[in-house]
Amino acid sequence: MTATRPDRQIPAKLLDWYDAKARALPWRALPGEPRPDPYRVWLSEIMLQQTTVAAVKPYFADFTARWPAVEALAAAPEEDVMAAWAGLGYYSRARNLVKAARAVADLGGFPDTEEGLRKLPGVGDYTAAAIAAIAFGRRAVVVDANVERVVARLFAIEQPLPAARKAIREAADTITPEERAGDFAQAMMDLGSRICTPRKPNCDACPLAGACAARGNDPERLPVKAPKKAKPVRQGRTYWIEREGHVWLVQRPPEGMLGGMRALPDDGWSARADGAGGAPMRGDWADAGAVRHTFTHFTIELTVLRLDGAAPDPAGDGLWWPLEKLKDAGLPTLFAKAARLAEAARERLL
Numbered sequence: 001m002t003a004t005r006p007d008r009q010i011p012a013k014l015l016d017w018y019d020a021k022a023r024a025l026p027w028r029a030l031p032g033e034p035r036p037d038p039y040r041v042w043l044s045e046i047m048l049q050q051t052t053v054a055a056v057k058p059y060f061a062d063f064t065a066r067w068p069a070v071e072a073l074a075a076a077p078e079e080d081v082m083a084a085w086a087g088l089g090y091y092s093r094a095r096n097l098v099k100a101a102r103a104v105a106d107l108g109g110f111p112d113t114e115e116g117l118r119k120l121p122g123v124g125d126y127t128a129a130a131i132a133a134i135a136f137g138r139r140a141v142v143v144d145a146n147v148e149r150v151v152a153r154l155f156a157i158e159q160p161l162p163a164a165r166k167a168i169r170e171a172a173d174t175i176t177p178e179e180r181a182g183d184f185a186q187a188m189m190d191l192g193s194r195i196c197t198p199r200k201p202n203c204d205a206c207p208l209a210g211a212c213a214a215r216g217n218d219p220e221r222l223p224v225k226a227p228k229k230a231k232p233v234r235q236g237r238t239y240w241i242e243r244e245g246h247v248w249l250v251q252r253p254p255e256g257m258l259g260g261m262r263a264l265p266d267d268g269w270s271a272r273a274d275g276a277g278g279a280p281m282r283g284d285w286a287d288a289g290a291v292r293h294t295f296t297h298f299t300i301e302l303t304v305l306r307l308d309g310a311a312p313d314p315a316g317d318g319l320w321w322p323l324e325k326l327k328d329a330g331l332p333t334l335f336a337k338a339a340r341l342a343e344a345a346r347e348r349l350l
């Protein structure tokens, strides 16, 4: 079977299944309901990049309660948005979220074409296609990781990823209908997350089983993936400086890892190199242990050093943050882990 075989049965069968089984999600309009607000579609799609539905739901509820429309988000201070995003990861998404909200507010509304949407910061090919299809009913070929897997199996595309992406996209194009492209995209995503799962796909329950070229031929092996490269492990240090019920926090530079986020000071580690900078001040530093955290391209092992009763203030910009309000600081996960370790070590080290 080739990757270009059109099949009109596939969208019809899939949409019938979706009409009966669509997942109710906070950002989704169910079949037959009016199309969802583009703001909610865009926000959910940005949050869902690299993140699971379960992890996104509370953040989506919080964001839409605080900023119910794109204009409200556009008017929000960036540091508030960054703090609300803390824990969701991939923080460049939050910075782009604010930039895109401001661009949309300036435009007077969301662009309603893939081409227009792609011009917004943080909106790539997949997200533009998803918003165009789901919020505006445009015919768009929407291929995320779930759809990629379903299509690779349906058409038995044996070529390994990432080279297979072109063939997968062409195959997806042949089954994308003119009408209900948004429902079709969401149905493919649902099928991929609930039936055509990475491990043990449930082919017996699949509405597309009759048209699937991989069924009965170990579909689990598709899509074929190129072997993963080992991630480098970087070493760094971070500094917990405590004085009279406060801890010294800094704001990271706007560009680069965790850019613009509030954090503990550190020694300048990055994806490419171990930390090499010195401590922010002289003192009798105590070793509070180490935390390990994995990012997309590397793992960091961060040694946490603790200093109590610092005087005068450390060098550089920063602020003394009250310890009892530390959870409101919006520390990214790595530094929240380091903070927990430093606090747990207080009794032991004092």
Ligand code: SF4
Pocket: 150, 153, 154, 195, 196, 197, 201, 202, 203, 206, 207, 208, 209, 210, 212, 213, 214, 215, 219
């Ligand atoms: S029949 Fe099985 S492998 Fe094929 S699309 Fe359905 S669940 Fe996936």
